Amino acid sequence: MPELPEVETIRRGLLKYIVHRKIDDVEVLCEKSLVGEKEKIVGAEILGITRKGKALLVELDNGLVLMVHLRMTGQLIFLGKERFAGGHPNENFVDELPNKQTRVVFRLDDGKLFFNDQRKFGFVKIIEKDEVENEPFIKKLAKEPWEMDGQEFFETLQKKKVTIKAALLDQNVIAGLGNIYTDETLYMTKINPKTRTDKISLAQAKEIVVAAREVMNKSIELGGSTIKNYVKADGTRGNYLDLFAKAYGREGEKCERCGGKIKKIRVAGRGTYYCEECQK
């Protein structure tokens, strides 16, 4: 379930495969997964790929943009002479495609781009380039941690009265974090996920911004959840979370920092992992 690092990894990975390629045909296997008329993009050339928070923007040469949001289980998989897969890590990364989770197929002049999405929450939306900024999701999107000043973040938190976990998940407060990187950020800063935002000090707010950058930078360096770290060298399946997650998914394990126990609770409606000893 892709967060900013996964989306950024996909963006970088797809650049070399789909930029300057032409869209020869579009096959829609699930109506709700492609918003807009496919006829508008057939024949267009892909000029570039940018990203805003967790949304990918594929710019075409006809004034249109494909806005892709993977939500919980979306994936983009390019299949040509080489294979590149990113997004929600599962067997689709290596399966024959299309399969039953394939929602849209973009046939390019040099391969195929598959939009897969088990739960159908994600989508590809065809919009005018001029209208990108007016898309509700984009319009309300906050700054990413790299653009965010600790002071500014602190002031935003002061105005809210939610748990810090909810605030970090809120794309209108800070952009890019999802359930995993939120837990990892709070673990790094030793802050309890249930702490009210108005109880967060300026120093802590600054630490959170820095930690969020570090956590996501590290994940981007490792390549997010891509085919590369999903399939290990020996052919078995790996979990790239093992590479860096200190708290997420480690219920019952020992905290590597203090030896305390990693607990799983529910905060802001989401499964939340934290160390009961050092995140008081």
Added chain:
DNA sequence: CTAGGATCCTGTCAGC
């Protein structure tokens, strides 16, 4: 304003 829940979907896993 907030918290909390439901919703959109499919799939997997634990427990009986």
Added chain:
DNA sequence: TGCTGACAGGATCCTA
């Protein structure tokens, strides 16, 4: 084996 409920890396909408 089959059923059931819980849960899942997101975001939005509704209600109290």
